[in-house]
Amino acid sequence: MTQRLAGKTALITGATSGIGVDVVRRFVAEGAKVLFCGRSSEAGADVAAEIGPGARFVRADVTDETDVIALVKAAEDLGGGRIDFLFNNAAPALRDTPVTALPAEEIASASMAIFGSVVLVTKHVATVMQAQGGGSILNNGSTAAHRANSSPSLYSALKAAVCHFTRCMALELADHGIRVNTVSPGAIPTPIFLQSLGIQPADQDRALTALQGVFAKAMPVGRAGNGDDIAAAAVFFASDESSYVTGQDLVVDGGLTAGLSNAAKRGQADMMRTVLANIGK
Secondary structure, X not given: OXXXXXXXXXXXXXXXXXXXXXXXXXXXXXXXXXXXXXXXXXXXXXXXXXXXXXXXXXXXXXXXXHHHHXXXXXXXXXXXXXXXXXXXXXXXXXXXXXXXXOOHHHHHHHHHHHHHHHHHHHHHHHHHHHHHOOEXXXXXXXXXXXXXXXXXXXXXXXXXXXXXXXXHHHHHOHHHOEEEEEEEEOOOOOHHHHHHOOOOHHHHHHHHHHHHHHHHHHOOOOXXXXXXXXXXXXXXXXXXXXXXXXXXXXXEOOOHHHOOOHHHHHXXXXXXXXXXXXXXX
């Protein structure tokens, strides 16, 4: 089978758990050399050992410019002076806190972690890509950027900023042969997603199974999403197949932003009929 990313070098941030790990695994299988980062050295070493020699881990905090400079240099060295693809994936879970109760420190740290880090890593990778004459950058957005009240408000607004930054960068970097796009996952159960719901690690396996069942009923495609769905989209954007695509946001959500599944819609209709039938009783 032809490897779609053979000879390419990729830098993937926030890849010690969840979607990031699945993207690293898929890229290595597709023939890419992958440098990935995270803040936990132990988790990064475990992922690198599991995936094998195609994946190299560097501990980095992508909100720290010193760490980012070292990270980008390591990726450039791995690629023999090139970075063909960047996936800005790192982002923390946020508490669902009313705006009236948000501490200024939390607003600042969340803004840097979710949005500022994308700007910072893009800044340094784009410099490399300009010198080499092109590349592809993919930012991890969210359907929360398109649908209010589906995630914490601050998280949703910052992901919307990521999506618009993508469009701005697509135009700013076009003359250098650099394409910039967004992939926006729907509600995909991952450890970070479960943490945002306040679910403790000991309960996550049971919660994951339960959420998959809930999502399967709500999604028009009839199943919950997973990291492999996002990894497949990332491979497309990293490959030459997407050479005419820039400034776009690919929503990968099983159709949820289009509307609820027929089963969920029937459930709502049944509930409405029950409510109406009991009015006045």
